Amino acid sequence: MTSPVGLHRVVQPTGVLPQAAWRLDTSAAIAPNEVRIRVQRLNLDAASFRQLSEKHGGDGDAVRAEVLEIIATRGKMQNPVTGSGGMLIGTVEESGRRSPLGLKPGQRVASLVSLTLTPLVVTDGLARWDGRSEQVPCDGWAILFARSIAAVLPDDEDPQLSLAVLDVCGAPALTARVVSRHVEDRRRVGDPTPVRVAVIGGAGKSGSLSLAAARRAGAARTVGVVPVAAERDALTAAGLASVVALADARDPVGLSTAVTTALGAPADVTVVCVDVPGCEHGAVLATADGGTVIFFSMATSFSAAALGAEGLAADVTMLVGNGYVPGHAELALGLLRAEPGVRQLFAARIAAD
Numbered sequence: 001m002t003s004p005v006g007l008h009r010v011v012q013p014t015g016v017l018p019q020a021a022w023r024l025d026t027s028a029a030i031a032p033n034e035v036r037i038r039v040q041r042l043n044l045d046a047a048s049f050r051q052l053s054e055k056h057g058g059d060g061d062a063v064r065a066e067v068l069e070i071i072a073t074r075g076k077m078q079n080p081v082t083g084s085g086g087m088l089i090g091t092v093e094e095s096g097r098r099s100p101l102g103l104k105p106g107q108r109v110a111s112l113v114s115l116t117l118t119p120l121v122v123t124d125g126l127a128r129w130d131g132r133s134e135q136v137p138c139d140g141w142a143i144l145f146a147r148s149i150a151a152v153l154p155d156d157e158d159p160q161l162s163l164a165v166l167d168v169c170g171a172p173a174l175t176a177r178v179v180s181r182h183v184e185d186r187r188r189v190g191d192p193t194p195v196r197v198a199v200i201g202g203a204g205k206s207g208s209l210s211l212a213a214a215r216r217a218g219a220a221r222t223v224g225v226v227p228v229a230a231e232r233d234a235l236t237a238a239g240l241a242s243v244v245a246l247a248d249a250r251d252p253v254g255l256s257t258a259v260t261t262a263l264g265a266p267a268d269v270t271v272v273c274v275d276v277p278g279c280e281h282g283a284v285l286a287t288a289d290g291g292t293v294i295f296f297s298m299a300t301s302f303s304a305a306a307l308g309a310e311g312l313a314a315d316v317t318m319l320v321g322n323g324y325v326p327g328h329a330e331l332a333l334g335l336l337r338a339e340p341g342v343r344q345l346f347a348a349r350i351a352a353d
Contacts, residue, residue: 001210002031002032002033002034003299004033004073004091004124004145004146004147005017005018005145005147005237006018006024006117006119006145006147006227009024009026009143009145010025010032010352011023011025011026011075011117011136011170011208012344013149014134015159016064017117018076018116018117018118018119018145019078019114019116022074023074023075023333024075024076024119025075025118025119026072026075026119026121026143027075027140028121029093029120030143031096032096032097032098032099032251033099033100033145033146034096034105034143034144034145034146035092035095035096035099035101035143035144035148035150036092036093036094036095036141036142036143036144037090037091037092037093037142037143037144038087038090038091038092038093038139038141038348039088039089039090039109039120039135039138039139039141039142039244040088040089040090040091040138040139040141040159040298040348041088041089041090041135041136041138041159041160041163042077042088042115042135042136043086043087043088043089043135043136043163043164043167044067044077044085044086044087044134044135044136045079045082045084045114045115045134045167045298045300046081046134046205046224046297046298047203047275047276047297047298048079048084048085048086048273048298049133049134049276050080050299051055051056051079051081051082051328052066052067052079053132054124054156055081058132059131060130060131060132060319061131061219062129062131063131063184063218064075064126064129064131067131067136067155068122068125071120071121071122072122073141073279074118074239075119075120075121076115076116076120077104077115077116077118077120078115078116082230082298082299082335083116083211083298084114084116084124084128084298085114085115085116085117085118086114086134086159086167086304087111087114087115087163087166087167088110088111088115088118088120088142088162089108089109089110089111089153089192090108090142090352091107091108091109092104092105092106092109092142092274093105096183097318097350098146098347099192100146101144101146101148101149101150101346103150105142105312107152107155108152109147109151109152109157110148110150110151110162110163110166110329110340111142111144111149111150112148112149112150112151112159112166112323112324112329113144113148113149113150113188117136118142118143118144118145118282119142120140120141120142120143120149121140121141121142122138122140122143123139123140123141124139124140125139126267131248133353134353135160135163135164135353139302142175146225148217149324149333150312150349151230152168154333155231156335157333157336158350160350161267161336161343161346161350162209162333163344164205164346164349164350165209165332165333165336166329166333167205167325168205168332169209169309169328169329169332169333170205170211170296170321170322170323170324170325170328170332171206171207171209171210171213171271171273171294171296171321172199172206172209172212172328172331172335173213173321173325173326173327173328173331173332174212174218174294174296174319175199175210175213175214175217175269175294176196176214176216176322176326176331176337177216177217177325178269178294178319179195179213179214179218179219179269180196180217180218182195182268182291183195183217183218183268183352186335190327193196193214194219194220194221194287195212195218195219195220195268196219196220196221196222196223196224196265196268196269196271197208197211197214197219197221197222197223197264197267197268197270197271198222198223198225198259198262198266198268198269198270198271198286199211199214199222199223199224199225199241199270199271200222200225200249200255200270200271200272200279200282200283200286200298201219201225201226201249201272201273201274201275202223202224202226202240202241202244202273203223203224203226203231203232203234203235203238203345204272204274204275204351205273205346206296207271207273207274208224208235208238208240208341208342208345208346209331209332209335209342210271210273210296211224211240212240212335212339212342213240213335214269214271214310214342216315216335219269220243220294221242221243221263221264221281222223222240223242223243223244223245223258223259223263223267224240224241224243224244224245225244225246225247225249225255226244226245226247226248226346227247227248227249228244228246229246230258231241232244232246234263234345234348235345237341237344238340238341238342238344238345239341240342240345242260242262242337243257243262243263243312244259245259245261245262247259249272249274249276249283250276250278250279250282251282252281252282252285253282253285254282255279255282255283255285255286256282256286257271259286260264260286265285266286266287266288267288267292268287268288268290268291268292269290269291269293269328270283270286270287270293270294271293271294272293272294272295272296272297272300272344273296274295274296274297274299275298276298276299277299277301279297279299279300279306280295280301280308281304281308281338283295283305284309284312284314284316284318285312285314286310287314287316287345288316289314289315289316290315290316291316291317292317292318292319293305293316293318293319294319294321295316295318295319295320295321296321302314302320305318306318320341
């Protein structure tokens with residue numbers, strides 16, 4: 001019997017979900033509720049790519065070799081250190097007669113579920129990838145389950161650009177939801193205090209989209225925090241934040257001071273989008289009592305976040321950005337089309353890669 005969440009594809013160990021499995025069955029033959037995708041490009045999770053690149057000292061050949069080894073060994077792309085994967089774009093080859101995804105052969109799609117639970121085979125040795133960027137041109141196939149999520153790619157956008165946006169589309173959607181709730185809560189009780197939002201890593205993919213989403217959701221003042229002057233200048237030019245601040249997110253006091261100075265008070269909502277560990281305490285310290293911290297980075301230590309909040313006696317709600325919010329793909333692509341600053345930052349990132 002085929003499982004809607006892919007239990008029948010788990011090879012080792014049995015009895016766990018595909019994401020927790022060490023190895024998946026990558027057979028090209030699909031079950032009636034599955035879809036096979038001819039893969040054209042992977043987008044590695046930022047934390048995973050950083051870890052691999054740092055491990056190999058920027059040696060692209062070594063990074064490529066390890067990614068190939070992971071996929072061949074595990075039947076999926078799941079970095080054993082970070083636990084994260086990424087997503088893919090490709091063309092629908094075959095759709096099972098009982099698949100609820102509504103996909104048809106020939107459609108170009110992006111998977112909106114992680115590569116950590118997606119059966120994946122690479123057949124070209126990643127020969128067109130130099131191992132030095134998150135986006136990985138490739139050939140092969142992948143399997144989507146009945147409970148998977150995929151979006152048909154828009155015809156009017158560069159597929160690379162769409163992939164980069166859809167890779168992080170959960171971030172702006174959850175940011176918008178949380179900011180809207182804070183705005184509505186204050187409106188309900190007649191509190192005129194403006195809602196303030198800090199986005200740590202504001203010049204990155206998820207960060208820039210989150211800044212745009214926060215502003216549209218009613219944030220009165222936003223700060224984008226970045227670590228270097230080049231990112232400060234790029235984010236300032238994009239015009240997505242009320243103010244841009246320089247700070248090392250791993251320095252709790254420095255980060256908190258930068259956010260409070262920029263906003264005139266601690267943030268009501270802090271969104272963590274950086275791909276390095278050690279940013280949990282600073283994010284908590286930068287957030288007002290009664291506020292919310294959203295962790296989108298796969299480099300986050302959630303035990304450090306919880307224990308840090310306890311140790312700081314911080315009355316904050318902490319949320320894990322799980323990558324899925326209903327309508328997240330449409331919202332993110334809408335921001336790309338409506339916000340020139342978002343497009344500007346994404347285009348520059350793709351050009352640099």
